[in-house]
Amino acid sequence: MVTKHYLSALIVCISLNLISCSSESDSLEDNETNLFDENSTDTPTHGEPEPETTDTESVLSCLKTLGTNYVVFDAEATESPLDQWKLITKGDSDYLDKESLGPINETHLEFTGNNQGSGPVTSPLDYIFTAPSTGEYKLLMRLYQRLEGAEEDKSNDVYIKMEGNFTSATDKYTTEDLQTDLKFFGRGVDQWGAVYSGDGGEAHNKSAILYNLIEGEEYTLTMSGRSQKANIDYILLYDTKDISITTGANKDLAELNDAQYRPDWDCNQ
Numbered sequence: 001m002v003t004k005h006y007l008s009a010l011i012v013c014i015s016l017n018l019i020s021c022s023s024e025s026d027s028l029e030d031n032e033t034n035l036f037d038e039n040s041t042d043t044p045t046h047g048e049p050e051p052e053t054t055d056t057e058s059v060l061s062c063l064k065t066l067g068t069n070y071v072v073f074d075a076e077a078t079e080s081p082l083d084q085w086k087l088i089t090k091g092d093s094d095y096l097d098k099e100s101l102g103p104i105n106e107t108h109l110e111f112t113g114n115n116q117g118s119g120p121v122t123s124p125l126d127y128i129f130t131a132p133s134t135g136e137y138k139l140l141m142r143l144y145q146r147l148e149g150a151e152e153d154k155s156n157d158v159y160i161k162m163e164g165n166f167t168s169a170t171d172k173y174t175t176e177d178l179q180t181d182l183k184f185f186g187r188g189v190d191q192w193g194a195v196y197s198g199d200g201g202e203a204h205n206k207s208a209i210l211y212n213l214i215e216g217e218e219y220t221l222t223m224s225g226r227s228q229k230a231n232i233d234y235i236l237l238y239d240t241k242d243i244s245i246t247t248g249a250n251k252d253l254a255e256l257n258d259a260q261y262r263p264d265w266d267c268n269q
């Protein structure tokens with residue numbers, strides 16, 4: 001199966017290192033992103049044939065889906081060294097598949113640095129993409145907090161920053177805030193849930209992350225480690241004028257939304 005094929009190649013392509021770090025707690029509650037549901041009118045593109053080669057480019061293309069108005073990356077769909085991120089796959093003892101819908105592509109990344117509370121920015125992973133449409137793009141991730149007895153606000157965040165020709169699409173954050181490593185947190189308390197709220201910036205807001213992106217421009221989203229034992233399955237950026245996504249605390253991003261917004265969409269067609 002395709003999954004096995006590119007996974008084995010990916011492991012060769014990406015070097016793994018393990019280490020750690022941490023973050024203070026947050027009393028979450030992101031009212032903006034709590035729940036909205038709808039159908040969408042977009043359609044994914046199907047420009048990529050089923051990959052048969054094992055070169056890095058093909059492997060990476062199988063781990064992301066580029067829609068007409070969204071982009072979704074498997075967490076390991078990066079050419080950056082994983083450093084303190086650990087790639088966990090089916091069969092590993094720490095594989096998080098207790099639920100009906102396990103990790104997409106049978107993979108997830110666990111941050112092993114810092115501590116479960118917080119820590120400095122480390123192990124940056126770059127995700128490079130070309131915006132498929134001009135619009136306001138929201139950022140979400142599928143998160144699992146491997147708490148192992150810790151409080152519910154632990155192991156629940158990463159840092160994010162964006163590079164490229166964009167502006168902030170929310171009055172809660174300046175463009176500069178979004179160009180600089182910003183805490184991005186959510187809830188998936190011993191289950192798959194979501195990361196959906198920034199925290200910080202000049203005004204120290206807790207609010208959704210929204211970017212004004214321009215069709216055809218290339219962007220680099222960087223995710224860095226913050227709290228240990230935060231597990232990220234995949235990363236979704238979507239144009240909010242066309243698409244509504246159900247998200248919020250302990251709401252499984254994958255299970256509650258259409259399969260086309262998962263990174264394995266193209267490879268499973």
Ligand SMILES: [Ca+2]
Nearest residue numbers: 104107108233
């Ligand atoms: Ca995955």
